[in-house]
Amino acid sequence: MSADGPRFVIHRHDASSLHFDVRLEIGGVLVSWAVPKGPSTDPRQRRLAERTDDHPLDYADYEGRIEEGRYGAGTVIVWDTGTYDNLSEEPVADALADGHVKVWLHGRKLDGGYLLQRTRLGGDERSWLMVKLDDEGADRRRNPAVTEPGSVLSGRRNEDL
Ligand code: MN
Numbered sequence: 001m002s003a004d005g006p007r008f009v010i011h012r013h014d015a016s017s018l019h020f021d022v023r024l025e026i027g028g029v030l031v032s033w034a035v036p037k038g039p040s041t042d043p044r045q046r047r048l049a050e051r052t053d054d055h056p057l058d059y060a061d062y063e064g065r066i067e068e069g070r071y072g073a074g075t076v077i078v079w080d081t082g083t084y085d086n087l088s089e090e091p092v093a094d095a096l097a098d099g100h101v102k103v104w105l106h107g108r109k110l111d112g113g114y115l116l117q118r119t120r121l122g123g124d125e126r127s128w129l130m131v132k133l134d135d136e137g138a139d140r141r142r143n144p145a146v147t148e149p150g151s152v153l154s155g156r157r158n159e160d161l
Contacts, residue, residue, distance in 0.1 A: 005083035006092075008105055009060040010039065012149065014158040015074035020145065022049065022116075022130065024084060024103065027093050029054040035130055038079075038145030039110055043134040049116060051126040063151060065161050075158040077151040082107040087133075102133070108152045109144045112137015 006025040013021050013034075020038035023030035033049040040047055063077045087102040088095040095101045099118025105111065113133035121127040132138055150157050 005085055005106070007057075007060055007081065008084045008103070008107070009081040010079045010107070010110075011062070012038075012077050012079035012151075012158060013072065013074060014076075015066075015072050020079060021052070023055060023060065024092070024101070025057060025060075026096055028057065030057060030059060031096060033116065033128055033130065039114065039130055040132055041110070041112070041137070041139040041142045041144065043132045043138050044140070045132065047130045049128040049130040051118075051128055061153065063154060063156065063161070075161040077156055077158055077161070078153045079149075080105075080107040080109040080152055087113055099128070104137075109148055110137070 008025065009023045009030065011021040013019055017036065020035045021032055022035050022039065023032045031054055032052045034052050035047050035049045037047050060081065061078065065075050066072050083106050085104040086092040087104055092101065101116040102113065104113050113135045115131045115133055116128055117131065118128050
């Protein structure tokens with residue numbers, strides 16, 4: 001457990017299409033992936049993850065409504081947050097550059113190991129997959145991305161904003 005380790009946050013972002021923005025604090029920014037179906041607790045599920053722009057650290061607690069006409073217009077809640085441990089042998093920034101990030105998320109909804117793996121599907125550098133590692137945090141019956149839609153900070157749902 002690492003109460004003061006680097007942070008992670010997963011925003012539930014109801015924009016032109018619903019997705020989950022998975023963000024890891026690496027090198028002073030929130031390195032980010034958009035995961036349409038959200039993270040799974042089932043190691044058999046591979047979730048498409050599109051690498052998106054880094055965000056500033058102070059965006060980690062953001063919840064609110066992004067106005068029409070602006071990029072990402074829609075609503076954002078903090079679906080899960082906490083700290084993470086790097087499970088790689090190498091520093092997480094190097095693992096990121098290598099396209100193979102393995103972390104343990106200490107969240108409220110997610111507690112366990114996850115792999116983010118670059119696939120370059122169709123030659124797209126931003127194309128990654130997010131997969132639950134098969135550890136004690138794995139649970140094939142849970143589906144928190146669907147059954148636990150609310151914010152861990154405020155209890156609000158996207159439609160409340
Ligand atoms: Mn987003």
